Every structure is written in structure tokens, then in C-alpha cells.
Amino acid sequence: MKLIANNIHKKIKGKTILNDISLEMETGNIYGFWGRNGSGKTMLFRALSGLMKIDSGNIYWNDKELHKDFAVLPSQGIVLEHAGLYPNKTGVENLLYLAQLKGVIGKREVEEAIRRVGLDPADKRVFGKYSMGMKQRLVIAQAIMEKPDVIMLDEPTNGLDEAGIKEIRQLIEQEKERGALILLASHNQEDMKILADQVYKIADGRIERKGTEL
Incomplete structure (x- = not known):
């Protein structure tokens, strides 16, 4: 199963927060999004999940289009701070x-x-x-x-001690082995090195680089 984004753009109050982002991601993998605070990681997750509408471009899950065939991704878990609790x-x-x-x-x-x-x-x-x-x-x-099927984790190791970080990293690996598609946003380079199969460096709402390492 695949999550695909084609040339997605988003502006808020005249400011571009997502700029021509294209991605193709498959289940059973961990995709890391590394960047400074304010780089666009959280907004990208909000767009890909369906929690925020994009201005242009397309997002597909298994050949069905977000906001046309369904309002939000049908099988997703998402961590965006402590919302909803x-x-x-x-x-x-x-x-x-x-x-x-x-x-x-x-x-x-x-x-x-x-x-x-x-x-x-x-x-x-x-x-x-x-x-x-x-x-x-x-x-x-x-x-x-x-x-x-899809798990989006925004800074999942924030606030955890060393033992807690290790436990949550193991949990993320277990979810990958189960077959989930995992998107991991972090400014912690160690999380990227240990967990991500592919890393996207994001800055100013744009993907600057992708690869297997930072």
C-alpha cells in the first residue's frame, strides 16, 4: 500500500508553509522528516493525514484521493502534541x-x-x-x-528519559514489522539514524534532500 503526494502546496495568511512537496511512501517502512522547529514537518503531517486541506496538488492512498474519496486517511494513527486528550x-x-x-x-x-x-x-x-x-x-x-496502516509521529521521543526513548524506538520498530507505514518527524538526528529507512530533510516547507542518511 502506498501514500503518494504530488506537488502539494499550502499557504496560510499569505505565507507558504508547504512548497511543491512530492512523496511516495510504502507500508513496512519508516520515513524520517528531519528539520528545525518551524520547518514544515507538522504542517506536512496535517496535510497528509487530511486534518488540513491543501491549496493545490494531490494526495493518494491506494489510488484513492484524499478529500475526494475520503475526508481523512481511513486507517491512521497520529501524534500531534497532546491534542484530543x-x-x-x-x-x-x-x-x-x-x-x-x-x-x-x-x-x-x-x-x-x-x-x-x-x-x-x-x-x-x-x-x-x-x-x-x-x-x-x-x-x-x-x-x-x-x-x-499509517502512523504519523511528530517528535515521539520528546519528554522521555533515556530508557523511555529506547522503549519507544523499539515500539516503532515493532509497528514497522507489523507492516505499518510510519512517518517520523524529529529534530533529533539520533532518531533518524536509528529508525528511518529513508530521510527527508525539510526546510521552509520544501523537501531539500532525501536519502538513507542525513
Whole structure:
């Protein structure tokens, strides 16, 4: 299965934030997007997922076009900071609420995802009381819990200690082995070196270089 972008452009308030980006990515691979903060990584993920409409160009998933055949990618998990999580709910409550929106999985799968990221499903602390590292783990659990075809991770190791970074990198590798297409945005060069099969360097909303190394 492939995710393809052809010459996509996007402006916000007259400023170009995505500039003539073309990509072709297949499942079973990790694609790294490396660049400084503000380079366009997050906006690219928002466009590819369907969360933001582009001004021109086309995005295809398995020969079907985004915003024509479907509004958002039909099988995706995405990490964009802590969006959509409620500070007054526990980890399980948060993910169960999100799971019920699609009705694909239930409590067992939610608890399994929480364990996979190193959290305890029985923890009664609410999300607002989590440490930064715990919050990061929970949003990653949200992204993988439905075993989606496409996983987009924006700075997935932010806020994690050395042990946590190692655990999440192993989890990302496991999702690749499962056959997911993984997009990984980071300014951490080590994440790119260890995880990415192909790396795109992005700056000012444009792909400057691609290859197997930075």
C-alpha cells in the first residue's frame, strides 16, 4: 500500500508553509522528516493525514484521493502534541472515548496499547497529573491502539528519559514489522539514524534532500 503526494502546496495568511512537496511512501517502512522547529514537518503531517486541506496538488492512498474519496486517511494513527486528550480523565478513559468514535476496538485493545508504551492501565491518575513523559507515552498509545496502516509521529521521543526513548524506538520498530507505514518527524538526528529507512530533510516547507542518511 502506498501514500503518494504530488506537488502539494499550502499557504496560510499569505505565507507558504508547504512548497511543491512530492512523496511516495510504502507500508513496512519508516520515513524520517528531519528539520528545525518551524520547518514544515507538522504542517506536512496535517496535510497528509487530511486534518488540513491543501491549496493545490494531490494526495493518494491506494489510488484513492484524499478529500475526494475520503475526508481523512481511513486507517491512521497520529501524534500531534497532546491534542484530543482530556486533563480530567484517566489514560484508559481518554483512549476509550477516542476508540468509541470509530467503534473498531474495545477496552482490551486500549489496555494492551497502554501496556505496550510502558504505562499501567489501572493507574487512576488523570491525564492532567501525568508527567511529560507519561503524556508522551499515552499519545503514542492512542496512535497505535487500532493497529492502523499509517502512523504519523511528530517528535515521539520528546519528554522521555533515556530508557523511555529506547522503549519507544523499539515500539516503532515493532509497528514497522507489523507492516505499518510510519512517518517520523524529529529534530533529533539520533532518531533518524536509528529508525528511518529513508530521510527527508525539510526546510521552509520544501523537501531539500532525501536519502538513507542525513
